Amino acid sequence: MSAATTTGSVSPLAQFWRDFRRNKVAVVALTVVVLIVFVAVFAPFIVPQDPYDLKSLVLRDARRPPGYVGRDGMLHLLGTDSQGRDLLSAIVYGLRISLQMGLMAGAIAFTIGAVVGCTAAYVRGRIEALIMRIVDIQLSFPAILLAFVVAALLGQGKQQLILALVFAQYAYFVRTAHGAAAAERQKDYVQAALSVPMGGWFVITRHILPNALPPLIVVATVQVASAISLEATLSFLGVGLPATEPSLGMLISNGFQYLMSGRYWIAIYPGVALIILIMAINLVGDQIRDQLNPRLRK
Amino acid sequence: MTDLLEVRDLRTWFHTDRGIVKSVEGISFSLRRGEIMGLVGESGSGKSITGFSLIGLIDRPGRIEAGSSIRFGGRELVGLDERELRGIRGKDISMVFQDPMMTLNPVLKIIDQIGMAIRAHEQVSDAEIRRRAVEALDRVRIVEPERKVDQYPHEFSGGMRQRVAIAIALLHRPRLVIADEPTTALDVSVQAEILKVVKSLVAEMGTSLIWISHDLATVSSIADKITVMRRGEIVEAGPVRKVLDAPRHPYTQALLDALPSRSQPGELLASGATEAAGRLDPSKLSGTAVGAPADPQFIQIRHIDKLFQRPAGLLRRLGMQLGLASEPARVHAVKSASLSIARGEILGLVGESGSGKSTLGRILCGIIAPSAGTVSVGGEPVMQGERKRGTKVQMIFQDPFASLDPRRTIFQSVAEGPIVHGLCTKAEARAYVERWLRAVAFDPALANRYPHQFSGGQRQRIAIARALAMQPEVIVCDEPVASLDVSIQAQVINLLMELRRHLNLTLLFISHDLSVVHHLCDRVVVMRHGEIVETGSASEIFHAPKQPYTRMLLDAIPRLAS
Numbered sequence: 122m123s124a125a126t127t128t129g130s131v132s133p134l135a136q137f138w139r140d141f142r143r144n145k146v147a148v149v150a151l152t153v154v155v156l157i158v159f160v161a162v163f164a165p166f167i168v169p170q171d172p173y174d175l176k177s178l179v180l181r182d183a184r185r186p187p188g189y190v191g192r193d194g195m196l197h198l199l200g201t202d203s204q205g206r207d208l209l210s211a212i213v214y215g216l217r218i219s220l221q222m223g224l225m226a227g228a229i230a231f232t233i234g235a236v237v238g239c240t241a242a243y244v245r246g247r248i249e250a251l252i253m254r255i256v257d258i259q260l261s262f263p264a265i266l267l268a269f270v271v272a273a274l275l276g277q278g279k280q281q282l283i284l285a286l287v288f289a290q291y292a293y294f295v296r297t298a299h300g301a302a303a304a305e306r307q308k309d310y311v312q313a314a315l316s317v318p319m320g321g322w323f324v325i326t327r328h329i330l331p332n333a334l335p336p337l338i339v340v341a342t343v344q345v346a347s348a349i350s351l352e353a354t355l356s357f358l359g360v361g362l363p364a365t366e367p368s369l370g371m372l373i374s375n376g377f378q379y380l381m382s383g384r385y386w387i388a389i390y391p392g393v394a395l396i397i398l399i400m401a402i403n404l405v406g407d408q409i410r411d412q413l414n415p416r417l418r419k
Numbered sequence: 420m421t422d423l424l425e426v427r428d429l430r431t432w433f434h435t436d437r438g439i440v441k442s443v444e445g446i447s448f449s450l451r452r453g454e455i456m457g458l459v460g461e462s463g464s465g466k467s468i469t470g471f472s473l474i475g476l477i478d479r480p481g482r483i484e485a486g487s488s489i490r491f492g493g494r495e496l497v498g499l500d501e502r503e504l505r506g507i508r509g510k511d512i513s514m515v516f517q518d519p520m521m522t523l524n525p526v527l528k529i530i531d532q533i534g535m536a537i538r539a540h541e542q543v544s545d546a547e548i549r550r551r552a553v554e555a556l557d558r559v560r561i562v563e564p565e566r567k568v569d570q571y572p573h574e575f576s577g578g579m580r581q582r583v584a585i586a587i588a589l590l591h592r593p594r595l596v597i598a599d600e601p602t603t604a605l606d607v608s609v610q611a612e613i614l615k616v617v618k619s620l621v622a623e624m625g626t627s628l629i630w631i632s633h634d635l636a637t638v639s640s641i642a643d644k645i646t647v648m649r650r651g652e653i654v655e656a657g658p659v660r661k662v663l664d665a666p667r668h669p670y671t672q673a674l675l676d677a678l679p680s681r682s683q684p685g686e687l688l689a690s691g692a693t694e695a696a697g698r699l700d701p702s703k704l705s706g707t708a709v710g711a712p713a714d715p716q717f718i719q720i721r722h723i724d725k726l727f728q729r730p731a732g733l734l735r736r737l738g739m740q741l742g743l744a745s746e747p748a749r750v751h752a753v754k755s756a757s758l759s760i761a762r763g764e765i766l767g768l769v770g771e772s773g774s775g776k777s778t779l780g781r782i783l784c785g786i787i788a789p790s791a792g793t794v795s796v797g798g799e800p801v802m803q804g805e806r807k808r809g810t811k812v813q814m815i816f817q818d819p820f821a822s823l824d825p826r827r828t829i830f831q832s833v834a835e836g837p838i839v840h841g842l843c844t845k846a847e848a849r850a851y852v853e854r855w856l857r858a859v860a861f862d863p864a865l866a867n868r869y870p871h872q873f874s875g876g877q878r879q880r881i882a883i884a885r886a887l888a889m890q891p892e893v894i895v896c897d898e899p900v901a902s903l904d905v906s907i908q909a910q911v912i913n914l915l916m917e918l919r920r921h922l923n924l925t926l927l928f929i930s931h932d933l934s935v936v937h938h939l940c941d942r943v944v945v946m947r948h949g950e951i952v953e954t955g956s957a958s959e960i961f962h963a964p965k966q967p968y969t970r971m972l973l974d975a976i977p978r979l980a981s
Contacts, residue, residue: 246730309822313882316786316814317836317889318807327835331826 140412147408153401161217168210169195172367178205184384200386203375208386212394215369218362219398222279223349226286230348231341233287234294239329241295242302243321253299256292264289268351272360282361286348297340301333335413342406346399353395369395422449423594423627424473424491430484431465431472442468442481444651452594455621455628457638457659459674460648461904462875466631469648470597473629474512475504492594510540513588517600519580523572529556529583530568536587555586559616577772578609585617592624599631606771606931611975614641633904635674636934636977639663647671663979677909679938680978684957687916688909688938707811708762708892708923714797717762717925718783718893723792725753725778725949752778753789754949760942762892765919765926767940767957769933769972775949777897780929784814784895796893810840813886817898819878823870823885829856830866833885842890855888856881859914876907883914893925900935912939933976937961945969 142148160167170177182191183205189197199208241249259267268289275281305311306329314324355361356370357377364371369391376387431443443465450456460466471477473489475496483489489496491512496504508514516522524532533552537543543551549568556564559582572580581601588596598617602610618641621628632638638645639659646656647670655668666672675681676689727750731739738744753775760766770776781787783794785807794801796811816822823832833855834848843851853863859880870878879899886894896915900908912935918924930936936943936957943960945953945968953966964970 309816309818310824312781312786313814313816313822313885314824314835316781316784316807316812317810317840318785319836319839323835323839327827328824332824 137412141408144408144411147404150401150404150408153397154405157216157398157401158220160213161220164213164217168207168213170207170210172206172211172214173365180205184379184387186384187386187390199390200384202372202387203379208372208390211367211372212369212391215367215372215391216394216398218366218368219349219352219370219395222282222286222352222368223345226283226290226348226352227341227345229283230287230291230294230344231337233291234296235298235330235333235337237291238295238298238300239302239325239333242299242306243325243329245306249299252295256295256299259292260296264347265351265354268355269358269360272355277361277363279362279366282352282355285355286351289351290344290348293340293344294337297336298333301336302329305329305332339406339410339413342402342409346402346406349402350395350399421493423452423454424450424489426473427488427490429469429472429487429489431468431477431481431487432484433481435480441651443472446648446651446653448646448653448656450595450627450629452627453621453625454644455630455642457642457645458629458631458648459633459635459638459645461633461674461906463650464648465651466648467599470514470599470629470631473595473597474508474514475499475501476508476514505539509536509588509593510591511593512595512597513591513593515581515584515588515596515598515601518604519577519584520604522584523580525572528569528571529575532583533568533587533590536590540591551590555590556583558589558620559583559586560612561586576609578605578613581605581609581613582616585613585620589620589624589626593626595627595629596621597629597631600633601630602637603632603634607933607975607977608771608971610637610977614977617641634977635663635678635905636680636979639979640977647674674905675979677905678934678979679909679912680934680976682938684938685916686938687913707890708925709921711762711892711923713762715761716759717764717797718760718927719793719795720756720758720779720783721793721795723753723756723779723782723794724751724790725775725782725787726751726790752949753782755792756946756949756951757792758944758951758954760893760925760927762925763919763923764942765915765928765940767936767943768927768929768946769931769936769943770946771931771972773948774946776929776946779946780814780895780897780927783893783927784812786814810836810889811891812893812895813889813891814895814897815879815882815886815899818902819875819882820870820902822882823878825870828867828869829873829881832870833866833881833888836885837888840889842888852884852888855884858887858918859884874907875903876910879903879907879911880914883911883918887918887922891924893927895927895929897929898931899928901930901932908935915939933961933972945972 165171182189182201183203185197185201187198187200189200191197195207197207197209199212202208202211237252241252268285271285271288272282275284311324311328314328352361352368353370353373356368357374359374361370362368372391373388373395376384376389376391379387426449427447428445429443429447430441430445433440433442446469448456458466458469468477472483477483483497487497496507530549530552533555534548537548537551552568553564556567561567561579561582575583585601602613605613614637617628630638630641642659644656644658645662647654647662647668649670655662655666655671662671663675666675673689679688682688729747731747735744735747739746756779768776768780778787782789783801785801788802788805800808801812802808830852833852837843837851838845838848852866856863856866861877861880861884870881873881900911903911915926916939919926928936928940940957943955943957944951945960945966947968953960953964953969960969961973964973
């Protein structure tokens with residue numbers, strides 16, 4: 122009802138939050154995400170042990186079960202890994218790295234996708250066809266395969282991995298941005314801006330892009346989650362991060378060999394942390410998608 | 420004889436998250452067998468919701484409140500469950516909707532859609548369905564019904580689809596048909612035919628009809644009595660003659676006064692708009708056109724052609740080489756159109772949908788490049804290759820809900836053009852924008868809001884301010900009042916007339932509504948199938964049309980019988 126939407130002077134953002142709050146699951150998921158981000162950011166001040174500080178590792182405390190009290194009197198809540206690292210600390214640092222990778226890769230892919238997709242939709246014609254066919258070809262390969270090849274070619278390291286993730290994911294953003302922007306391109310307000318006439322770059326950045334953002338934000342949440350799992354997979358397979366910066370994937374990989382010997386905790390707990398993180402991000406993303414999609418709106 | 424339909428104290432409210440919207444607030448009326456009632460009102464008056472309420476199609480969060488009563492043929496409809504309502508819908512009461520593009524299922528043949536409607540209430544054989552489907556199409560005067568029943572909706576024109584929708588609504592010989600703006604989306608000539616068909620069918624079958632419309636003229640040509648709604652309430656009801664000749668309620672009077680056909684051409688219209696606009700303030704306005712010398716050949720459009728054709732893709736070209744594929748379809752939207760407009764003139768460009776009038780307007784504005792021909796304003800070409808030159812020509816679009824960027828404030832939307840083109844600096848932008856908003860009687864204090872907070876009329880004034888702020892000499896108006904209520908339409912027409920006077924603007928006014936064109940324009944150009952059919956002064960065209968096509972268009976205008 123038009124009467125209902127025009128009443129009230131709440132800002133769109135406040136209204137968005139008000140609708141968001143109604144889904145309890147999403148609120149819990151958001152809390153989890155915020156908590157994980159908080160823990161990851163302030164990891165050095167929270168965890169009992171710096172897992173990168175090799176001096177603090179006691180090799181004799183390796184592979185101890187959860188609740189074990191180490192020789193220096195430290196309590197290992199989740200046990201220790203094969204090098205005597207406190208597993209809780211390692212997981213928190215692993216989350217920190219995973220989040221960094223996911224967010225960085227997501228942000229870069231988002232920017233590339235938004236600009237390229239909107240530009241393609243704006244210019245139309247051959248350039249559009251060329252860009253979109255390249256994207257189509259990329260999308261026909263599994264993301265994991267692309268990421269694997271790029272990561273293997275570039276070698277280990279944070280920047281290399283981010284590049285691999287961006288390469289594997291930017292096509293999704295381009296596709297989404299292009300679809301949304303092509304729809305906006307047709308609308309009268311874009312025609313109106315062109316009739317003034319406003320320049321192409323102005324129309325893309327001030328008119329088309331802001332209106333194409335909602336679907337991109339939804340894709341971004343999903344893609345950040347999948348970038349994190351992709352990173353974990355690559356690290357698990359050994360082409361991801363170097364051993365000096367253990368991400369969740371590498372922790373799982375390290376613990377994997379002990380799974381059968383009863384020392385389940387080394388692989389399971391990082392796995393659980395990974396699942397919680399990805400699930401929480403996806404649930405938040407689902408809710409945002411529901412709210413931004415007028416067809417699902419009640 | 421008792422009334423077929425008796426509505427008492429009907430209240431339909433929508434319980435939304437942001438409070439209750441009382442769409443229909445305690446209305447009562449009755450309808451006799453075979454009677455035709457016109458239900459008239461502006462957008463938001465609750466007229467459509469009334470129609471939906473009668474047929475039980477109100478979805479949550481809307482509901483018909485307790486205490487309401489709809490008695491149909493002696494039976495109370497309020498409180499019936501969905502199954503019982505389905506037994507009535509389509510059989511005893513049926514509905515025709517506004518947009519025939521949306522009401523027919525695009526993937527089903529006409530015969531299957533008719534079959535589904537028949538089998539909703541009866542068990543019949545396939546042969547019987549075919550017989551009845553052909554008969555139904557024949558009844559709404561569709562030629563070759565035997566062949567047409569096996570076609571899909573996309574093979575039908577808008578008017579034909581609406582006939583099919585009407586045929587489906589009449590399948591079970593219902594006692595009441597509710598038609599919700601059934602001709603609003605159609606051309607006038609098509610509308611005239613549909614009105615004729617419906618009128619004779621209803622008389623023949625003895626069906627009662629509720630014709631919901633915003634257009635008093637259409638309603639008066641079909642209805643026996645008129646009910647006028649405003650803000651969910653009935654303000655006036657009575658026989659057509661009485662309501663039109665001696666309206667008792669000031670709102671009805673205002674609706675009538677706002678009709679351009681009821682006043683002398685060129686006069687300001689009386690507007691009883693629900694949302695009052697302040698007085699427009701033309702002081703401090705400037706423009707390069709003010710005081711410019713007369714120039715009868717100010718705008719010159721010479722031999723404009725426009726072909727729309729999708730470029731053939733690689734596969735298609737290969738197929739064409741091998742003789743397997745044909746060239747992509749071509750649409751010849753404008754064919755060798757030439758015309759000139761004098762400075763300060765308002766030229767009306769009329770024609771039915773698909774006549775190429777919008778395309779020609781956009782070519783003049785420089786949004787679309789013509790395939791051939793030239794357009795010049797004041798001796799300078801409007802386009803250089805594919806690019807528009809200069810800002811002399813601006814445009815106002817039909818739908819003010821689509822032509823303003825929803826994510827930019829009013830100020831941003833109006834200011835961006837003048838800043839980029841150096842008509843004002845960023846620092847002066849506030850004052851500059853305020854001046855133009857005042858010129859269209861829009862409160863500048865609201866400039867920091869977003870478009871969704873304003874009504875259609877307010878938005879159209881903003882769109883006009885945006886065009887004016889570029890200090891144009893020419894404005895192309897593409898159906899600027901077509902989506903507005905009559906009273907708002909009157910405001911916008913008045914505004915355009917005043918602005919032209921103060922700023923010496925030249926307007927190309929594109930419209931399918933001939934009564935508006937008659938009121939506003941100095942000269943008129945009639946287009947059909949991309950060609951200019953007739954050109955002449957407004958009084959020539961309207962009083963002594965030369966071409967049969969123009970005469971047909973004029974005859975099709977629904978008029979208030981007087």
